[in-house]
Amino acid sequence: xxxxxxxxxxxxxxxxxxxxxxxxxxxxxxxxxxxxxxxxxxxxxxxxxxxxxxxxxxxxxxxxxxxxxxxxxxxxxxxxxxxxxxxxxxxxxxxxxxxxxxxxxxxxxxxxxxxxxxxxxxxxxxxxxxxxxxxxxxxxxxxxxxxxxxxxxxxxxxxxxxxxxxxxxxxxxxxxxxxxxxxxxxxxxxxxxxxxxxxxxxxxxxxxxxxxxxxxxxxxxxxxxxxxxxxxxxxxxxxxxxxxxxxxxxxxxxxxxxxxxxxxxxxxxxxxxxxxxxxxxxxxxxxxxxxxxxxxxxxxxxxxxxxxxxxxxxxxxxxxxxxxxxxxxxxxxxxxxxxxxxxxxxxxxxxxxxxxxxxxxxxxxxxxxxxxxxxxxxxxxxxxxxxxxxxxxxxxxxxxxxxxxxxxxxxxxxxxxxxxxxxxxxxxxxxxxxxxxxxxxxxxxxxxxxxxxxxxxxxxxxxxxxxxxxxxxxxxxxxxxxxxxxxxxxxxxxxxxxxxxxxxxxxxxxxxxxxxxxxxxxxxxxxxxxxxxxxxxxxxxxxxxxxxxxxxxxxxxxxxxxxxxxxxxxxxxxxxxxxxxxxxxxxxxxxxxxxxxxxxxxxxxxxxxxxxxxxxxxxxxxxxxx
Numbered sequence: 001x002x003x004x005x006x007x008x009x010x011x012x013x014x015x016x017x018x019x020x021x022x023x024x025x026x027x028x029x030x031x032x033x034x035x036x037x038x039x040x041x042x043x044x045x046x047x048x049x050x051x052x053x054x055x056x057x058x059x060x061x062x063x064x065x066x067x068x069x070x071x072x073x074x075x076x077x078x079x080x081x082x083x084x085x086x087x088x089x090x091x092x093x094x095x096x097x098x099x100x101x102x103x104x105x106x107x108x109x110x111x112x113x114x115x116x117x118x119x120x121x122x123x124x125x126x127x128x129x130x131x132x133x134x135x136x137x138x139x140x141x142x143x144x145x146x147x148x149x150x151x152x153x154x155x156x157x158x159x160x161x162x163x164x165x166x167x168x169x170x171x172x173x174x175x176x177x178x179x180x181x182x183x184x185x186x187x188x189x190x191x192x193x194x195x196x197x198x199x200x201x202x203x204x205x206x207x208x209x210x211x212x213x214x215x216x217x218x219x220x221x222x223x224x225x226x227x228x229x230x231x232x233x234x235x236x237x238x239x240x241x242x243x244x245x246x247x248x249x250x251x252x253x254x255x256x257x258x259x260x261x262x263x264x265x266x267x268x269x270x271x272x273x274x275x276x277x278x279x280x281x282x283x284x285x286x287x288x289x290x291x292x293x294x295x296x297x298x299x300x301x302x303x304x305x306x307x308x309x310x311x312x313x314x315x316x317x318x319x320x321x322x323x324x325x326x327x328x329x330x331x332x333x334x335x336x337x338x339x340x341x342x343x344x345x346x347x348x349x350x351x352x353x354x355x356x357x358x359x360x361x362x363x364x365x366x367x368x369x370x371x372x373x374x375x376x377x378x379x380x381x382x383x384x385x386x387x388x389x390x391x392x393x394x395x396x397x398x399x400x401x402x403x404x405x406x407x408x409x410x411x412x413x414x415x416x417x418x419x420x421x422x423x424x425x426x427x428x429x430x431x432x433x434x435x436x437x438x439x440x441x442x443x444x445x446x447x448x449x450x451x452x453x454x455x456x457x458x459x460x461x462x463x464x465x466x467x468x469x470x471x472x473x474x475x476x477x478x479x480x481x482x483x484x485x486x487x488x489x490x491x492x493x494x495x496x497x498x499x500x501x502x503x504x505x506x507x508x509x510x511x512x513x514x515x516x517x518x519x520x521x522x523x524x525x526x527x528x529x530x531x532x533x534x535x536x537x538x539x540x541x542x543x544x545x546x547x548x549x550x551x552x553x554x555x556x557x558x559x560x561x562x563x564x565x566x567x568x569x570x571x572x573x574x575x576x577x578x579x580x581x582x583x584x585x586x587x588x589x590x591x592x593x594x595x596x597x598x599x600x601x602x603x604x605x606x607x608x609x610x611x612x613x614x615x616x617x618x619x620x621x622x623x624x625x626x
Contacts, residue, residue, distance in 0.1 A: 029156045030128065032165045039068045039172060039182075040271035043254070046263045047273060049427070052280040053256040055263035059270040064252040066184035071168040074183065075198040079167070081207035085227050087120040091163060095121040095154035118150070124170045125153035171195075176206065177213045178250040189252045191243070201239040204228045205247070217244040258283045261315025261323040262425065276425050282312035286495075291317060293491055295478040297462075299324035301404045301423070303412050303473045307430065308421030310405060311472060324477055328401035329464050333455040334410045335398065336380055339387065340372055341414060341437040341445025344532060348386045348615075351444055351529045352517045352540045355379040360574045363546045365523050372448040385548075389605075389620055393420070393436050407466050408475035411453065415468035418442035439509045444530045451496070451503045454489050463488040469496045470504040544610045547573040547580055547593075548617045559624045560601070568596040569623075571606060579611040601625030 042060040047053050058064070083090050096119060118126075126132040132150045157166060176186035183206070187195045190209075191202045198206070201224075208223040209215070215223070221244040225237040254260070258280060266274055282302055290298045295317075302312040315323035343349045351369045357379040358364030364378075371379030392398045396406050397413075397420050405423040413420050418441060419433040437445065454465035462479040465488045474495060478488045496502045508514075515536040518526035523542070531537075551572040558569055573580055576593030583589060585605050589597050601623050608617045 029153070029160045032161050032169065035128065035169055036068055036172075039065070041065055041067050042185075042270050043252075044263075044267035044270055045256075045273045046259055046267060047275055048278045048280040048283070049276065050280070051275070054259040054276065054278060054280060054283060055256050055267075056254045057260075057263045057267045058252065058254075059267065062179070063181045064179040064185050064189065065181040066188065066252075066255075068172050069168075069182070069184045069195050071164050071171075073196045074168075074171065075196050075203065077200045077203040078171075078183070078195065078198050078206065080231055081200070081203040081227060082120075082167075082171070082210070084231050085204075085207040085223075086123070086210060090120055090167075093119060093121075095119065095156075095158035096151045119154060120170050121154040121157050121166050122150050124166055124173070125150050125157055127170070127173045128157075129153060174210055175213050176209045177247065180213075180250060180252065185252055188255060189250055190247055200228055200231070200233050201236045201243060204231075204236070204240055205243045217247065220244040220247070257319060258287065259313065259315075260319035261321075261325065262313050264323070266425070275427060277309040277311070277427055278313065278425065279311045283314070286312045286314050287317075289491070289495060290314060290478075293478070293480075293487070295480045295487075297321055297324060297479040298477065299327075299404055300474060300476040301325055301408045303405075303408045303423060305412055305416050305468065305471055305473055308409060308412060308423055308433075309430070310423050310425050313405070313425070325404045327477070328403055329407060329457055329477065330455060331400055331402045331407060331410070333375075333453055334402070334407060334414075334466070335400070336372055336375070337414050337445045337449050338393070338397070338410065338436070339380070339384060340368060340448055341418070341441045342391060342393075343368075343383055343387055344444050345437045345441035346387065346391070347532065347535055349383065350531055350535050350537070351448070352519075352531075352537065354519075354523070354540060354542050355382040356546050357382070360546050360548055363542065365542045367519070367524055367540070369448050369529070370524060385617060386615060389618060394434075396422075397434075397436055404464070404475045404477060407464065408473050411466040411468055411475065412473035414442050414446040415473060416442070438511075440511045440532055443506065443509050443512055444532070447530055452489050452492050454485055454492075456485055460484070465489055465492045467492050467496050468504075469499055469502040471499060472496075543614050543616065544579055544612060545575065545577045545616060547575045547577060547608060547610075549606065549608050549619055550574045557622045557624065558599070561624060566598075568598045571595050571597060573608060580616075581609045581611070581613075583607045583609065599623045 042063060042065050043056045043058050045053055046055045132153065171183040173182060175181055177190065180186045180189055183195045186206055187193055187198055190206065191198065193202065204224040204227045205220065208220055208227060211223060212219065221241045224240045224244065228234060228236040228240060259278065286300050286302060290300060298317055300312065300314045301310060303309065304311050313325055315325045349368050353368050354365040355368060355371050356363045357366045357371060357376045366376060366379050368383065396402060397410065402410065409421060409423045413436060418435065418437040418439045420436045421433045422431045424430045452465050452467040454463055456463050457477065460482050461484055462477065463484040464475065464477040466475040474492060476488060476492050478484060478491065480487050511533045513531050513533055513536060514528050515531055516526065517529045517537060518539050520539045520541050549571065551570065571582055572594045578592050580593060581588060581591050582595045584597055584599065589595060604621050604623055606619055606621060607615055609615050
């Protein structure tokens with residue numbers, strides 16, 4: 001059958017159908033609720049603790065669609081433009097406008113330019129049933145059989161669905177341009193607005209796109225200008241033309257970009273919404289403050305002191321930046337106060353104890369406070385030797401390199417309560433706190449250090465810093481230039497001070513006392529110092545000996561099977577001093593610079609003390625017997 005005959009037959013059928021409408025099979029029509037539930041956005045959304053959006057991420061790329069929008073959330077201008085452009089008799093017909101179909105059939109029969117007569121209901125039927133879509137190579141229009149089936153499906157829809165449901169479903173399923181599907185995605189991608197805020201020119205452009213999603217700007221302008229003229233706003237044509245010229249390229253950009261790096265880590269399924277414990281106000285404030293500082297790159301994490309929850313996390317100033325919160329940074333500057341706090345907690349030292357920053361032959365004595373404030377590595381090594389061997393908190397507390405969230409958590413632990421609370425981003429994912437040091441020892445250990453901790457990361461270019469006030473703890477990294485260390489300290493100080501009184505006057509924990517102490521000889525000035533109850537000394541003097549265990553070497557394995565029966569093991573100190581005292585497994589075994597012992601097989605703990613009972617050194621030795 002040639003094209004002329006098909007059109008003639010179609011016209012005759014339509015005239016007959018107009019006077020005697022056919023019966024539609026409503027059993028094949030899906031429920032409106034099913035169609036709405038099956039609609040899945042191609043993006044996932046990240047929200048803060050109050051449900052406020054933080055970011056979204058495209059996760060499916062076969063089409064671009066956003067959440068389903070209810071009819072009540074669509075602008076009146078859009079509904080007006082849609083009905084005027086596509087279906088003026090929408091509220092009068094029952095799915096098929098037979099009068100329009102007949103008129104279109106006659107025009108298509110006698111005139112060169114084809115005229116369509118599909119109602120919104122018929123178009124929706126085609127969107128719901130792939131079998132009603134044009135098919136076959138090069139086929140751009142539906143066949144006669146598809147048109148007939150589409151009319152039947154439209155009548156069935158009108159029987160089962162309300163007019164409001166038909167309008168709502170159509171606007172949420174219709175293709176607009178490129179991969180855009182649905183009014184929500186089209187409105188945002190093409191106008192940067194939500195569907196409830198569209199004005200007449202914007203609505204006219206979107207309505208005109210439904211007739212031809214791929215239309216050129218010229219054709220689109222002509223159709224949209226004619227549309228605004230019909231609805232009483234001919235003066236809007238200039239704006240319509242400007243909108244049409246700016247439509248391409250079509251890109252569905254994220255509506256919210258406060259936390260793109262976190263979104264990239266946690267959003268995995270399209271159509272889902274992931275709740276976090278972040279606070280959008282904190283997130284906005286940190287982003288704005290970092291941008292005002294104008295570093296090349298930057299990142300910041302803010303923790304709630306009470307819970308360890310992440311209130312803000314900025315991985316970079318732009319979404320394309322690598323997520324700098326995940327970088328690892330040398331953590332030595334944070335491990336020193338931790339080791340100090342543990343040494344104080346175990347009563348190995350006090351804040352006034354003297355450490356050897358020199359050598360056994362030429363000691364140079366510094367108090368714990370002075371050594372830690374000066375960052376003296378030799379004194380820190382002496383402090384570490386005094387701690388029991390293996391006294392290392394579980395990772396990540398003791399890791400040599402940490403990311404920004406864990407650097408902030410380590411600072412929070414020392415500044416607040418001595419409890420390790422792993423940072424967390426989602427409600428319900430908080431772990432039970434772990435007691436690393438007592439709150440009293442944490443108070444003394446953190447008192448050795450300035451309120452803002454900082455360390456260079458890349459010489460001359462970048463620095464990180466951490467600090468806490470009474471409400472939050474922050475960790476920040478900036479790449480700025482030669483003055484990075486100064487700039488990162490200044491920025492963090494400003495942020496901590498802006499959030500309330502800072503530095504905060506901390507509450508002294510129970511069991512911590514402030515007592516005067518002097519040094520004899522006067523290696524340092526007399527001062528008031530913090531002590532754990534029972535550890536205060538009125539005067540502090542250098543140890544009578546600075547000896548260390550010289551033999552056997554640390555962790556040496558002594559194999560008694562290679563020695564004659566009954567032969568002992570000689571312990572030797574670095575100096576020969578009769579006042580030195582030796583212990584093995586807690587039992588005194590001799591005095592002086594050398595002592596002969598007969599260890600039993602197993603792991604033996606050997607300790608060296610001065611005459612006043614202060615431990616100078618400690619090691620463990622594995623002894624293998626016969």
